Amino acid sequence: MPELPEVETIRRTLATHLVGERLERVEVLHPHFLVGVAADRFARLYAGARVEELGRRGKYLIVRFAAGLPAWLVHLRMTGRLYVRETAPEPGDDPHLHLRARLAGGGWLLLRDVRKFARLYLLAAGPAGGGAEAGAFPLPPGWLRLGPDALGDELTPARLERAFAGRRAPVKALLLDQRLLAGLGNIYSDEALWRARLHPARAGGSLRPAEIRRLWAAIRSLLEEAIDWRGTTFSDYLDGEGFPGGFAIRLQAYGRAGQPCRRCGSRLESLRLGGRSATFCPRCQRRATTGDRVERPRTR
DNA sequence: TGATTCCTGTCC
DNA sequence: GGACAGGAATCA
Incomplete structure (x- = not known):
């Protein structure tokens, strides 16, 4: 797509x-x-x-x-x-x-x-x-209502921070919201969160400034690399001349549920958030913030 | 905020 | 034969 x-x-x-x-x-x-x-x-x-x-x-x-x-x-x-x-x-x-x-x-x-x-x-x-x-x-x-282009100068860490402030929706869902930033779909939102080591279910408003900056940098580097490889052909995509992109084999999260994380070897997991699949590494992308991590007993 | 709709090929 | 994939609009 x-x-x-x-x-x-x-x-x-x-x-x-x-x-x-x-x-x-x-x-x-x-x-x-x-x-x-x-x-x-x-x-x-x-x-x-x-x-x-x-x-x-x-x-x-x-x-x-x-x-x-x-x-x-x-x-x-x-x-x-x-x-x-x-x-x-x-x-x-x-x-x-x-x-x-x-x-x-x-x-x-x-x-x-x-x-x-x-x-x-x-x-x-x-x-x-x-x-x-x-x-x-x-x-x-x-x-x-389209938000700033994910690769444009208007999208700054500060702008992302404002967009996420107070939001209880999962960060994965916020990344897919074209009103906040324009250009990410399910593939690159999974990839950006994997790169930034952020759990997709984290509430947007719970991200600390350093984490948001990490996410912003991950989005930038990810999109630039993907363009260098002429995009991701997962199933259907072809470019304007009918050629597939070369980024699919470089995907780290999307479509790799059950396979080992290329960073730590853990099995990647998948869950559904806002009607979309989210694939992530349960070890690299912890739900709690690193540093001041607090384990809460899970109800249910 | 979540489910449903649009579509059809693919996979189990 | 049915679930699933998904971007965005539309509804509850």
């Missing part, structure tokens, strides 16, 4: 093919992914459109066009893929192909999604990338 490093890799790989390129013809094969615009109108609007820039905020990919056309705001959710190819399947040959756009310079831009969760919104040009006043097209509710 594309999280920040995967979307960033898609952005970079697509940019080399699309920036300055023109969409000659746009065909909507399965309008399910389009929000707030009819398929025929969409196709007409973007026939001949020239791509100006590719951006990203959190897990959203932004395709900006010349001539004041609204940008595409794309969320690939779990199995969505946006990529370029020399050839495209004929309509009907691939039931999961949603969009194909012929490029003026040759080749195709394709949107494919097995589970039909991916969405494309239209982001009207305007101050700050289209505020609420842009209005013409509906935007995802989550976009309007």
Whole structure:
């Protein structure tokens, strides 16, 4: 599932093919992914459109066009893929192909999604990338409340500390909350907590400043390394050129429940928090804070 | 704050 | 044949 490093890799790989390129013809094969615009109108609007820039905020990919056309705001959710190819399947040959756009310079831009969760919104040009006043097209509710990008300068340890202050929800759940910080999903939240040696069930508000700083640093180094490896291909993810990422074999926690921790050898455990699985090392990631650790008798 | 929904391929 | 995977929206 594309999280920040995967979307960033898609952005970079697509940019080399699309920036300055023109969409000659746009065909909507399965309008399910389009929000707030009819398929025929969409196709007409973007026939001949020239791509100006590719951006990203959190897990959203932004395709900006010349001539004041609204940008595409794309969320690939779990199995969505946006990529370029020399050839495209004929309509009907691939039931999961949603969009194909012929490029003026040759080749195709394709949107494919097995589970039909991916969405494309239209982001009207305007101050700050289209505020609420842009209005013409509906935007995802989550976009309007999106927190600072997990790799951006706005996300500082102090900001993370404020976001966690007083929160009783497990830190794992807070890391997944895109309003607090944008870009982490289940894979990288597990990994960040493993790196920072923090138990996923710890209440966010119980983290001490030093622990939050550790978590912040873990998030940064983790995401940067994952981007260097072109993201994690666990099952479905492919980059903008159709290639898998190389970070999967470097995962330390996610998907490794029952296997030995690569730091201490203990068996990794898994529990459910807020409807998500959380995999962690019961020895490296203690529930109590280190140093002033207090064992309380467990009820139940 | 937690369950449910959307989807379908994969795994047991 | 059923549980499970999961991001985000939506409900209770």
